[in-house]
Amino acid sequence: MTPGASPVTRSSGEIPDRAAAAGGNHGAGMDVGKAAALHIALADWRRRSTWVDMVMLALRVSLLVLVSAGLLLSLAHNEYSAADWLSFAVFGLTLGSIYALISLGYTMVYGVLRMINFAHGDVFMAGAFGALIVADPLIATGSLFAVLALIAVGAATSAAIAALIERVAYRPFRHRGTLAPLICAIGVSFVLQYTVRGFFGTGSRAYHDIPVLDGVVILGPLQVPLVQLFVILAALLAMGALHLLVQHTRLGASMRAVAEDRETAALMGINADRVVTFTFLIGGVMAGTAGVLYALVFKQIHAFMGFAIGIKGFAAAVLGGIGNIPGAMVGGFVLGLAESFGPAALLSGFGIPAPYQLKDAIAYGLLVIILIFRPQGIFGERLAVKRM
Amino acid sequence: MVRDMRGAAPHSLVLKAGLIGGLVGVYVVAVGVFAAFAARPVVAQSLSLGQIMLLSIALTVGWSAADARQGRSGGLAAAALAGVLAGLVYAGVLLMAREAKLQAMFVALTPAALNTGLFGRTGLAALVAAALIAGLAALGGGLVRQMPAPARRTLLAVAIAVLVGALLRDLWISFFANLLGGRWWVSTIYTGNGLSWTGTGVAVAAGLAWQALRMLGRREAGARSTSLIGIALLLAAAILIPYFTNAFVAQVMLLVGLYALMGTGLNIELGLAGLLDLGFVAFFAIGAYVTALLTADSPLAIAHLSFWEALPIATLCAAAGGFVFGLPVLRVRGDYLALATLGLGEIVRLLVVSDMSAPVIGGAQGIVGIPRPDLAGTPMVSQLSLYYLTLVLTCLVALAGWRLQHSPVGRAWAAAREDEDVAATLGIDLVRSKLRAYVLGAAFAGVAGALFATTLGSIFPQSFKLDVSINVLALLVVGGLGSLPGVFVGSLILIGLPEFLREFGEYRYLFYGFLLILVMRVRPQGLWPDPLQARTS
Numbered sequence: 001m002t003p004g005a006s007p008v009t010r011s012s013g014e015i016p017d018r019a020a021a022a023g024g025n026h027g028a029g030m031d032v033g034k035a036a037a038l039h040i041a042l043a044d045w046r047r048r049s050t051w052v053d054m055v056m057l058a059l060r061v062s063l064l065v066l067v068s069a070g071l072l073l074s075l076a077h078n079e080y081s082a083a084d085w086l087s088f089a090v091f092g093l094t095l096g097s098i099y100a101l102i103s104l105g106y107t108m109v110y111g112v113l114r115m116i117n118f119a120h121g122d123v124f125m126a127g128a129f130g131a132l133i134v135a136d137p138l139i140a141t142g143s144l145f146a147v148l149a150l151i152a153v154g155a156a157t158s159a160a161i162a163a164l165i166e167r168v169a170y171r172p173f174r175h176r177g178t179l180a181p182l183i184c185a186i187g188v189s190f191v192l193q194y195t196v197r198g199f200f201g202t203g204s205r206a207y208h209d210i211p212v213l214d215g216v217v218i219l220g221p222l223q224v225p226l227v228q229l230f231v232i233l234a235a236l237l238a239m240g241a242l243h244l245l246v247q248h249t250r251l252g253a254s255m256r257a258v259a260e261d262r263e264t265a266a267l268m269g270i271n272a273d274r275v276v277t278f279t280f281l282i283g284g285v286m287a288g289t290a291g292v293l294y295a296l297v298f299k300q301i302h303a304f305m306g307f308a309i310g311i312k313g314f315a316a317a318v319l320g321g322i323g324n325i326p327g328a329m330v331g332g333f334v335l336g337l338a339e340s341f342g343p344a345a346l347l348s349g350f351g352i353p354a355p356y357q358l359k360d361a362i363a364y365g366l367l368v369i370i371l372i373f374r375p376q377g378i379f380g381e382r383l384a385v386k387r388m
Numbered sequence: 389m390v391r392d393m394r395g396a397a398p399h400s401l402v403l404k405a406g407l408i409g410g411l412v413g414v415y416v417v418a419v420g421v422f423a424a425f426a427a428r429p430v431v432a433q434s435l436s437l438g439q440i441m442l443l444s445i446a447l448t449v450g451w452s453a454a455d456a457r458q459g460r461s462g463g464l465a466a467a468a469l470a471g472v473l474a475g476l477v478y479a480g481v482l483l484m485a486r487e488a489k490l491q492a493m494f495v496a497l498t499p500a501a502l503n504t505g506l507f508g509r510t511g512l513a514a515l516v517a518a519a520l521i522a523g524l525a526a527l528g529g530g531l532v533r534q535m536p537a538p539a540r541r542t543l544l545a546v547a548i549a550v551l552v553g554a555l556l557r558d559l560w561i562s563f564f565a566n567l568l569g570g571r572w573w574v575s576t577i578y579t580g581n582g583l584s585w586t587g588t589g590v591a592v593a594a595g596l597a598w599q600a601l602r603m604l605g606r607r608e609a610g611a612r613s614t615s616l617i618g619i620a621l622l623l624a625a626a627i628l629i630p631y632f633t634n635a636f637v638a639q640v641m642l643l644v645g646l647y648a649l650m651g652t653g654l655n656i657e658l659g660l661a662g663l664l665d666l667g668f669v670a671f672f673a674i675g676a677y678v679t680a681l682l683t684a685d686s687p688l689a690i691a692h693l694s695f696w697e698a699l700p701i702a703t704l705c706a707a708a709g710g711f712v713f714g715l716p717v718l719r720v721r722g723d724y725l726a727l728a729t730l731g732l733g734e735i736v737r738l739l740v741v742s743d744m745s746a747p748v749i750g751g752a753q754g755i756v757g758i759p760r761p762d763l764a765g766t767p768m769v770s771q772l773s774l775y776y777l778t779l780v781l782t783c784l785v786a787l788a789g790w791r792l793q794h795s796p797v798g799r800a801w802a803a804a805r806e807d808e809d810v811a812a813t814l815g816i817d818l819v820r821s822k823l824r825a826y827v828l829g830a831a832f833a834g835v836a837g838a839l840f841a842t843t844l845g846s847i848f849p850q851s852f853k854l855d856v857s858i859n860v861l862a863l864l865v866v867g868g869l870g871s872l873p874g875v876f877v878g879s880l881i882l883i884g885l886p887e888f889l890r891e892f893g894e895y896r897y898l899f900y901g902f903l904l905i906l907v908m909r910v911r912p913q914g915l916w917p918d919p920l921q922a923r924t925s
Binding site: 050052055056059115118132133168169172173179180182183184187188189190191192193194195198199200201311314315318352357358360361364365367368371372375 | 415418419420421493494496658662715716717718719720724726727728730731732735738739741742743744858861865869895897898901902904905909
């Protein structure tokens with residue numbers, strides 16, 4: 001008997017019912033388009049909704065008003081030139097490609113295990129530090145292959161750490177309560193942060209300058225740093241490779257099968273434990289790649305950078321509909337753009353001093369708003385059956 | 389039995405235990421914990437905490453390698469072999485690290501730390517020494533595993549007594565100096581920072597006595613009365629210890645009380661209602677900022693009330709904050725809730741530190757000049773009086789928490805925690821029940837915030853980071869989710885203990901992380917579990 005058959009005993013009642021959490025979407029009859037039908041639907045909604053629904057509606061409306069007022073006021077202010085906006089866009093795409101790579105790890109793990117890997121942001125950070133160990137001799141060779149090798153080392157570090165975490169901290173809880181793995185993951189996150197701090201010191205570290213990636217590319221009116229283009233390209237390549245892996249290999253197929261329905265997949269002879277390990281490995285590879293790319297763009301890394309970026313990667317995953325791989329990629333880019341446009345386009349209109357300080361608040365705000373109002377994300381989850 | 393049949397072959401177990409043990413030893417040195425611990429003597433200047441740490445790693449290696457199925461002597465041989473292997477791996481890697489001069493990359497691998505880690509030896513001598521020491525320690529671990537359980541428990545009690553005696557030196561000295569008078573005995577019991585040989589003997593005797601008492605107690609009393617006795621002892625210690633020691637101890641106990649207050653609040657949300665709130669620190673911040681704005685002698689203040697007038701207002705404001713916070717996330721469940729509250733808490737913090745908020749609540753500069761509370765016209769300035777204020781409030785809040793837990797409200801929380809849908813079917817109003825949990829939990833945190841502001845006299849946004857929420861979460865988990873005495877035990881261990889081990893402060897959160905994982909894996913019900921939850925889990 002294979003060990004993979006054990007998940008059969010698991011009850012399927014653990015999956016949280018997020019469909020019900022969406023709330024307030026009672027407008028199913030509205031597409032009739034006639035005034036009477038509209039009236040009935042409205043009355044029906046008012047009959048069924050509680051005061052909480054009203055509050056949520058009010059919150060929704062006031063947020064909408066706030067955001068549009070901010071946008072309009074900022075546009076009226078018009079303190080940025082077209083070239084500024086374009087460079088915001090390129091930077092947003094750079095940032096977004098890093099978020100996208102991280103969010104893939106969250107989304108894939110959620111797909112197969114229905115859990116949030118809270119320590120994933122620190123896996124990303126560990127990748128950047130793993131590459132740091134070999135950075136000096138590699139960069140000294142001066143070729144572009146050295147950069148690729150750097151990425152490979154970072155990816156390998158993160159993958160190994162992600163698989164180790166799964167084995168030590170998550171696997172023992174796979175058939176137990178819902179809170180235990182999350183608390184364990186918080187513990188893992190602290191262990192990773194303070195281990196890296198103990199290993200590499202409290203200050204920021206950096207790779208040496210890489211001459212191949214220095215310089216700017218002139219695209220019409222704006223100058224784009226070469227490294228940003230490289231990062232976007234590398235991230236797109238990594239995501240393409242992941243897409244091929246998931247869609248066109250046997251392992252990818254078993255991963256999709258486990259994500260679809262773990263019990264049935266196990267009955268079909270798929271070794272669920274191996275698929276889970278594989279998922280963590282792939283998620284780690286993406287996160288480690290992101291870690292090295294981040295270090296290339298921002299020129300400095302520190303032990304605690306994984307926290308905020310991890311939250312944003314998670315936000316991107318939720319934005320695209322958690323469990324949905326293409327959704328996570330798009331979600332990453334959307335979040336990156338929102339963060340780079342946000343302070344200028346949304347906050348400067350209100351005359352807030354130093355709006356750039358609040359760019360993280362925009363990302364967190366987006367996360368909270370999505371979780372509250374549309375937990376299934378922009379595209380919805382790729383879960384065939386809602387098993388509750 | 390089944391596990392023995394399916395488990396790995398003996399030689400692969402030895403290999404695994406030895407390799408992992410050796411690498412754990414290397415990790416301890418590379419992360420810098422060893423160097424910090426090595427600077428702290430425990431027994432008579434000849435055994436440091438760092439050495440004890442390495443020894444206990446080797447002991448664990450022996451313990452796990454001495455599997456029962458190889459028979460007595462086979463198990464011991466396996467333990468010793470695994471220990472030798474661990475020692476060789478450990479010393480081998482460290483020797484290589486010394487050759488490679490890795491200090492530029494790994495900051496903890498200084499020549500001094502490597503020298504201490506290799507017992508001051510080089511080359512082959514270091515390898516032999518490490519293998520020998522680790523082998524012997526692992527043999528000891530194998531022996532301990534084969535001992536009868538009472539003997540093992542006695543050994544553990546003695547080891548803990550020695551460690552507690554050595555590490556809490558400052559506490560013991562201040563305690564007994566006030567009780568016995570004079571300091572003549574200090575030099576007999578302690579040498580330098582650690583115990584002398586006499587002191588070690590005293591500690592061993594104390595450990596034996598403690599173990600004997602425990603065995604007697606177990607024979608006589610049932611579970612319920614031991615729990616009551618435990619609570620009474622805890623309360624007596626809380627009243628008496630700071631009185632007989634010094635202001636520093638009172639200050640530490642004050643912090644413990646403050647966190648116990650917050651723990652009682654989060655216990656309602658997480659332990660009773662099952663809502664994992666990582667933005668909990670926001671309510672603490674509301675309590676502190678409202679108190680500061682209402683009482684401070686600063687241009688930002690909006691009123692000049694006394695602490696007693698400000699306390700209920702701050703509590704109400706925090707409760708209102710809990711309502712506003714809880715309302716939108718009512719329908720978010722489980723892991724999603726943790727991240728939504730985390731995001732909300734971070735937004736609050738970012739808004740507070742930003743320049744935008746500077747004119748209202750001081751931005752990064754915070755608010756200073758918050759007065760101490762008055763008692764009958766005289767301000768409470770001493771740490772001791774402030775501590776007793778905290779103790780009284782903590783006891784009141786704990787009482788309220790206890791009454792709530794065993795009321796219909798508490799039972800509704802428990803039902804909704806176990807299964808929301810079933811609870812709703814049984815007629816429990818989930819909205820009302822959850823909002824109650826948020827409001828009450830936030831109110832308790834608000835009390836803690838008000839106390840925090842008035843005892844410190846000034847508040848800064850740096851005091852309200854996510855770390856506070858994580859601290860409170862960790863103390864709840866360690867003490868036992870949903871257990872009120874557990875809150876106090878967790879707070880003592882996670883908040884009180886580190887204050888006496890200040891030199892290891894840098895590694896505090898590293899240990900928190902390991903502790904969270906360990907508790908979840910080994911004892912998920914916590915150190916002092918709630919009887920009901922211990923039964924169901």
